[in-house]
Amino acid sequence: MAKLLITGGAGFIGTHTSLVLLEAGYDLIILDSFINSSPIALKRVSQISGLNSTELARRLKTYTGDIRDLDFLENIFKTCGQEGNPIDAVIHFAGLKSVDESVKNPLLYWDVNLNGTKTLLTAMEKNNCRTIVFSSSATIYGKAQSIPIQETAKIQPINPYGKTKAAIENILSDLTGINPNWRIACLRYFNPVGAHPTGLIGENPLGTPNNLFPVINQVAINKLKVLKIFGGDWPTPDKTAMRDYIHIMDLAEGHLAALNYLQNSTPELITLNLGSGKGYSVLEVVSEYQKVCRKKLPFEVVNRRQGDSAISIADPSKALTKLGWQTKRTLNEMVRDGWNWQVKNPKGYLEEERK
Ligand code: NAD
Numbered sequence: 495m496a497k498l499l500i501t502g503g504a505g506f507i508g509t510h511t512s513l514v515l516l517e518a519g520y521d522l523i524i525l526d527s528f529i530n531s532s533p534i535a536l537k538r539v540s541q542i543s544g545l546n547s548t549e550l551a552r553r554l555k556t557y558t559g560d561i562r563d564l565d566f567l568e569n570i571f572k573t574c575g576q577e578g579n580p581i582d583a584v585i586h587f588a589g590l591k592s593v594d595e596s597v598k599n600p601l602l603y604w605d606v607n608l609n610g611t612k613t614l615l616t617a618m619e620k621n622n623c624r625t626i627v628f629s630s631s632a633t634i635y636g637k638a639q640s641i642p643i644q645e646t647a648k649i650q651p652i653n654p655y656g657k658t659k660a661a662i663e664n665i666l667s668d669l670t671g672i673n674p675n676w677r678i679a680c681l682r683y684f685n686p687v688g689a690h691p692t693g694l695i696g697e698n699p700l701g702t703p704n705n706l707f708p709v710i711n712q713v714a715i716n717k718l719k720v721l722k723i724f725g726g727d728w729p730t731p732d733k734t735a736m737r738d739y740i741h742i743m744d745l746a747e748g749h750l751a752a753l754n755y756l757q758n759s760t761p762e763l764i765t766l767n768l769g770s771g772k773g774y775s776v777l778e779v780v781s782e783y784q785k786v787c788r789k790k791l792p793f794e795v796v797n798r799r800q801g802d803s804a805i806s807i808a809d810p811s812k813a814l815t816k817l818g819w820q821t822k823r824t825l826n827e828m829v830r831d832g833w834n835w836q837v838k839n840p841k842g843y844l845e846e847e848r849k
């Protein structure tokens with residue numbers, strides 16, 4: 495079975511996708527600096543996979559290091575090659591993802607996201623590995639002019655984080671010009687939420703969360719006093735902003751579908767929205783949470799957050815046509831699984847890290 499390098503494989507999307515790929519039979523090399531994740535997450539992936547220790551030792555290897563370190567990357571490619579089992583493809587999650595932080599520290603974001611990816615691509619070129627699935631983001635559409643958003647919509651990111659993602663998409667496009675053997679999938683995620691249904695892995699924000707689902711989780715366990723709803727004057731039916739939330743397991747399966755597509759078609763660069771095509775308002779999400787966790791969640795409507803848009807909903811039809819992939823899970827499952835993860839791991843992976 496093919497061998498994959500998963501950069502950032504210990505993170506939120508990386509762990510769920512690694513699990514799906516392991517279950518599909520792939521051998522994995524996970525590379526992570528653990529700057530925003532925990533080795534416990536990988537232990538949990540192993541546990542859910544049900545593989546025994548011999549199989550795990552053979553099929554799942556972990557390297558701790560930074561994607562900006564070319565020698566480190568080259569060493570991984572060389573070691574696999576020498577073992578007679580070279581890396582066939584890369585799923586590239588590693589990077590920094592906070593919009594706020596990117597505004598405060600743009601140089602760090604350009605360095606990690608852009609230079610990190612450039613270094614990774616250099617190592618891939620040198621080692622004749624030319625298949626990559628890249629984590630792009632719906633953020634690159636900025637304030638979209640029409641809804642649902644198609645892949646052909648204008649790219650106009652409004653923050654440094656989104657600009658790094660757009661720049662990386664450009665670099666990937668340039669690569670196909672110098673070598674037509676590149677197989678590239680740029681996956682533009684909408685809003686990934688929820689957790690694996692076992693509640694063993696999930697989103698583990700370090701520090702104060704900014705995203706809606708982790709914030710609601712913390713309000714529901716009284717860690718945060720109140721949910722601040724950013725804006726009650728948006729042009730939507732209930733006046734709160736609407737997003738296209740996608741269950742993390744649907745997103746993980748989207749990566750498997752993209753990889754299968756790349757491996758079974760002639761080399762190309764394909765760009766796809768990964769979303770459900772359905773939008774929910776902040777108030778609709780709060781209402782679903784209240785039903786699932788059976789309590790009233792305190793909220794107050796405050797001013798709009800800078801840089802937010804009224805509505806972001808994907809047109810996911812290209813992913814269905816090209817990959818045969820579409821989301822299967824409902825908002826209720828997103829909330830239920832996200833809440834289950836929160837209840838079982840009120841401090842994320844921290845408690846097990848301390849053992
Ligand atoms: P995450 O922070 O949970 O995972 C990223 C992983 O990369 C972490 O484990 C982190 O330790 C690792 N990492 C960071 N910098 C590194 C470096 N220099 N070298 C090696 N490892 C490094 O984030 P996530 O939510 O799993 O996101 C994965 C990818 O998807 C990111 O590229 C992100 O920008 C993108 N994305 C995420 C979302 C989202 O809402 N979660 C939406 C769109 C796109």
Ligand code: UDP
Nearest residue numbers: 704705706707709722723724735737776802
């Ligand atoms: N949101 C909110 N309060 C919060 C966090 C988010 O009202 O504490 C809103 C936010 O304005 C947006 C939606 O919830 O309309 C989703 O926000 P998130 O940060 O999760 O994703 P993104 O802004 O990247 O779409």
